[in-house]
Amino acid sequence: MGRRLLLEHDAVPGIETFDVYRKHGGYRSVEKALKTMSPQEVVEQVQLAGLRGRGGAGFPTGMKWSFLAKPEGVPRYLLCNADESEPGTFKDRYLMEKIPHLLIEGMITSSYALGCNLSFIYIRGEYMWILEILEKAIAEAYAKGFLGKNILGSGFDLDLRVAPGGGAYICGEETALIESLEGKRGNPRIKPPFPAVKGLWGCPTVVNNVESLAAVVPIVNDGGEEYAKIGVGKSTGTKLISACGNLARPGVYEIEMGMTVEEFIYGDDWCRGIANGKKLKAFVPGGSSVPILPHYLVTKTAAGDDRIMSYEGLSEGGFATGSMLGSGGFIVFDEDQCIVRNTWNFARFYAHESCGQCSPCREGTAWMEKVLHRLENGQGNMRDIDLLAEINKKIEGNTICPLGDAAAWPVAAAIRHFRDEFEWHVNQPIESQKRNYGLSKEISFATNI
């Protein structure tokens, strides 16, 4: 096992209560920041740590903070994006469920760094029980003087509120989240202006993922430099990975950036290989919106090096032979899974979750879903495969928000790597309904897994 910074005490009984959490070193970062550091110093530490956004895009958090406009007399807001709805991602849920105080502590420290006096946790509508956990934890923090007026006698005030969404995936996009929080329909805004200039109620706003804000706690406690020592290159620190699919031991793991994918899937401390002794067919490293990779690109990159778990490692080779770390939703498929069916399932999700605002995404995602549905049910033809490839090229990059890209990438990658399986569905329509295609031919001579 590597170092655990976030989930160090997740197994301690009663860690969700303030007293137990405090006993295990909780709220040290608040004390340290408020008593000994200036807000600018906290921002500097986060920049020094090289923390990158854990929500999916991997944008450096410190840089995002430094973009925040600071006009006089205008309030600033920090929003925590807990609208975790990506299929395959459930890391934030685990973190908030087990250690709610870690998120609250991270938010107090971050709000202090950004000069926010009112912060929100925007939580997805399906996580109602977590809302209760968080509210209970927040009430405890208020009672102990870590929230409210004049925190720890430092003169810094902070109110923290939890706001539930209605359960729309699109509200995880930061401007849609802001719209939803304002009480409007959750449609992404047209950028510019960016939220750092004009966000919630027209004021400068920072939106960060749950895990990013939680990671601020160890950064402030141990110092940015110490944090940056973990990991490789520009991927510093630890990352929560929610592993699911056909794994022997799925679950939420905290890994140090830079471990190999092979160790993560097959290691005894980690996922312990594929369930039921089957073979690996494909994997999606970062939630449903990133490109799928076939088995021969899972443990090795196209150049033959070991593939490592980091932002750069997983995107090694670009989209041709690589993928993305994304949100850390690790989905593994064994030899019995149908890639066409899975791609249709993902496409159906995006067609359902598209907000319907801009034409390429509204019409394109639904069109892809219909074509894939036909292919999966043995009613497609060869033209459809090329059509799909073309539709997603036309969606990509032409939409208001990244949902269009997120819908296009998995389809494009599935066709790129598993075209033979799509063609089999077209050529053998009856057989494709009865059995699975299994592994593609390449496995016999690629690697022995």
Add this chain to the structure above:
Amino acid sequence: MVKVTIDDKTIEVEPGTTILSAARQIGGEVVPPAMCFYSKLPGTGGKCRTCLVEVSQGSEKDPRPMPKLVASCSTPVMDGMVVKNTTSEKVKVGRGAVVEFLLINHPLDCPVCDQAGECHLQDLGFENGGEGTRYEEEKRTFDPVDIGNKIKLHMNRCILCYRCVAVANQLTDKRVHGVLGRGEHAEISTYIEKAIDNDFSGNMIDVCPVGALTDKTFRFKSRVWFLKPMEASCECTKCSGKTVVWMFGNEIMRVTARKDQYGEVEDQDGKTGWICNDCRFEKKDISKWNIIGPRKINRHSVISQGNYTSPRQTIKKLN
């Protein structure tokens, strides 16, 4: 003032101007089409993606090109920006894609649609669309509904530009309708049919780029190219009273606001010339109007066919 170059034509505009309005200041071929942007309604634009352009130089200071095509209606110009519209192959492909997407669920009912002849989607499809469709699936359909007693909504034809939602939000005193549902099933609607009852709701017919919102007093009465548009005015306490009446012989078939070449309502007396529902729906009697003269219509428009110049006049010119 900042300098911007669009398709090799340079113009100086105020800082903060969008690429689209800079292009409109140049005029002519360089103007990207816009289906959802409406300069008179703040907050519109950015949705339909037909106005996508390529920015090959971000600004004088930072000459890097923008990685993606940008929506020209909502992107402000920077000093020294170089924009490619008709000269860019990427834009042609992107705009063609958007037209294809807009048309996959749009019914082919132009022969019975009242908007035919003045429909922006027809123009856009003619200029940028492909010759056939690759969409083999069933189109999504809705039943036509009444929005108030004077307006009919054909949701099948809607391209969800949100212009009428902006009218409802900004011109009428109550928020009368909005968007229900999400994704492909999103629809413009009211919660209660016929609930719309205020003086300016009729303007949503004028802003609709397609035939989704139509005037119930005019539906199926005549094709627009058989009508003669005449500028007219009347004494009206609610609006400017400056309109265009569409005449068939001496009969007024319909009344609309005065629109410019981009299909937007023109300013009258320093204000946007929105017209009230009384002028639009009730005054169909020629005695109530003071007819000023023929309305200028683009010579290439189907509406101008057979209106201004009689065949004999044309022959005279040729001689």
